[in-house]
Amino acid sequence: MRECIILYFFIAWVLVLVHGVNGEDPYRFFTWKITYGDIYPLGVKQQGILINGQFPGPQIDAVTNENLVINVFNYLREPFLLSWDGIQQRRNSWQDGMYGTNCPILPGKNFTYNIQVKDQIGSFFYFPSFLFHKAAGGFGGIRIWSRPKIPVPFPNPAGDFTVLAGDxxxxxxxxxxxxxxxxxRNLPLPDGLLINGRGWNGYTFTVEQGRTYRFRISNVGLTTSINFRIQGHNLKLVEVEGSHTLQNTYDSLDVHLGQSYSVLVTADQPVQDYYVVVSSRFTTKVLTTTAVLHYSYSQKGVxxxxxxxxxxxVAWSLNQARSIRWNLTASGPRPNPQGSYHYGxxxxxxxxxxxxxAPYINGKQRYAVNGVSYVPPDTPLKxxxxxxxxxxxxxxxxxxxxPGGNGGYLQTSVMSANFREFVEIVFQNWEDSVQSWHIDGYSFFVLGMDGGQWTQASRARYNLRDTVARSTVQVYPRAWTAISVALDNxxxxxxxSQNWGRQYLGQQFYLRVYSPAHSWRDELPIPRNAMLCGRARGHRTRPL
Known part of the structure; x- marks a missing residue:
């Protein structure tokens, strides 16, 4: 009997180790084949990156806490990586898909990402993060739905559209x-804008008069902020990168690089077709493209x-950004209201x-953070x-x-931080262009933004009650933006930088959030299928 009890507890312990991390949450399985193919987004034949033959790539749909198992086969002639913009990867930077955390998938090889969308809802996207592949496609939308028992602060829409827009x-x-x-050299001005991989009037959203639809808008571009609007229709904002917002109504909405928004649109106009418009912001030449909002049974085109x-x-955009607030009474991925977390x-x-x-280093244009221009190492930092x-x-x-001054130097830059530390981060921008900043693994609170130099007196203008939580934030020209973040991951x-040219030339670094406990409760172990490259080649991984 004693032996049976011991065996029972041994089996239970093993099951906890193997399955306890993910519990009984469902799994979704994907097999993706990455290839090159001919695409014509602006009417010119190009070599694009396709996923299962699609440009943009397949939509990912998941429910809070589900596990995504994505087996990626690389049929390109060069290494490839995918990253998941805004997916927080709780305790699991092993799956982040940036070169600082993962070895790239070699040509002819495959890698399986294991991702749990733990305690998340909302609108996000994935993209290729290596060798400037983002300029060739390979991106797609991610929708994380609330669990059935968690209330959503608006009625179920009649339809749900993904809008992947950008330069x-x-x-x-x-x-x-x-x-x-x-x-x-700096990148030239983009040649145009796309909506879901297509140019002028190349994509159609079909609606029925009198019904309300959700549009999830992501700026998947490389260099340019955009403005989104629909002819004759209002946009009711309901969600920003996993946060339910106050439901303000806008005529148009600025979406900066890497950002995602959800709006509700009611088809309350006469039956005909209407322009869906995306145009560039803060550019010397205004770029514009359109899609079509098609009312069922419409006989009249745009x-x-x-x-x-x-x-x-800039002032218009700044005022709009300040108007975006957290819905304190709405539930997020958990049943407790968002406002129960008193960040302030x-x-x-x-x-x-x-x-x-933007220093010149060794006679070449580079971009830097605090004077340091990031250089990728020969071995992923993780x-x-x-x-x-x-x-x-x-x-x-x-x-x-x-440090002051206009100079800079090359370095593989890593900043140390302590687990469960709560920090204030100020992004200061003295350049004449809008900046867009992203932090992998985290959602942060946008405390405030304004022109000029940030000082301690700037804290008097912070929103410490209902600012929005998100993963990408803009900083206007010659201005600052302040955020706070709990380093709990x-x-x-x-x-x-979400400007991909600036990121490629050094405007990035890595934040090492460290726990001395080395516990699986704080961070998952290295995956059994982890790719090893550089100086890590030949080391052994311990199994899950």
Whole structure:
């Protein structure tokens, strides 16, 4: 009998180790084949990156806490990586898909991502993160639905549309990478804008009069903020990157690089077709493209002038950004209201100031954070950290405050941080272009934004009650944006510009959030299928 009891507890312990992390949450399985194929997004034949023959790639649909098993086969002639913009990857930076955390998938090989969308809802997207592949496609939408028993603060819409919009170049991605970026040149002005991979009036959203639809808008572009609007229709904002918002109504909505928004649109106009418009913001030449909002049974196509959108009006955009607030009474992925987390009552342990710059280093254009222009190492940082491989990076290789001056230097920059630390981060922008910043693995609170130099007195203008929580935030020209974030997710996380040219040329670094406990409760173990490259090649992974 005693032996049976011991055996029972042994089996139970094994099951906890094997299955306890994910519990009984369902699994969704995907098999993706990455290939090149001919695409014509702006009427010119190009070599695009397809996923299962599709451009854009397949939509991912999941419910809070579900597990996604995505087996990616690389049929390109070069290494490939996918990353998941806004998916927080709780305790699991092993699956982040940036080169600082993962080895790329070699040609002819495959890798299986195991991702749990733990405690998340909302609208996101995935994209290729290596070798400037993002300029060739390979991106797609992610929708994370609330669990059935968790109330959503608006009625179920009649339909749910994904809008992947952004700038596009007719020049192939490898020419952009080699001729411009790696030669120290700025990227040219994009050739146009796309909506779901198509140009002018190339995509149609079909609706029925009198019904309400959800549009999930993501800026998947490389260099340009955009404005989204629909002729004759209002946009009711309901969600921003996993946060339910106050349901303000807008004529048009600015969406900066890497950002995602959900709006409700009621088809309350006469039966005909209407323009869905995306135009560039803060560019010397305004780029515009359209799709079609088609009312069922409409016999009349789009007509009339395209509705006006803002162009260089920074104050207009700033005021709109400040109007976006958290819905304190709405439930997020859990049944408790979002407002039950009183972020404004937590005193930050420290303040980190991050300033972007555009230095010339060794005669070439680079971009930097606090004077440090990031250089990719020969071994992913996460692997070097795990296997204690010396010489790959040094903690503290990027200062926590800008040093002053216009110079810069090359470095594999990593900033250290402590698990469960609550920090204030100030993004200071002295350049004349809008910046867009993202932190992998986290959602943060946007405390405030304004023009000029941030000082401690700027805190008097913070919103400490109902600011929105998100993963990507804009910083206007010669201005600052302040955020607060609870560093409750152990791992090696990429902090970057969402302008992909600036990111490629060094405007990024890694945040190492460290727990001395080395417990599986804080961070999952290295995956059994982890790819090993560089100086990590030949090491052994321990099994899950």
């Amino acid at each position: 596009w170049f007719k020049t192939n991605h490898y020419i952009l990478r080699r001729y411009f970026l790696e030669s120290g 007509s009339g002038p395209i509705p006006w959108g803002p162009t260089n009006e 009552m937590i005193k930050p342990a420290r303040t980190i100031m991050l300033a972007n710059s 692997l070097a950290d795990y296997f204690n491989i010396p010489g790959v990076f040094n903690l503290g290789s990027i200062p926590t405050n800008p 152990v791992g090696m996380w990429n902090v970057r």
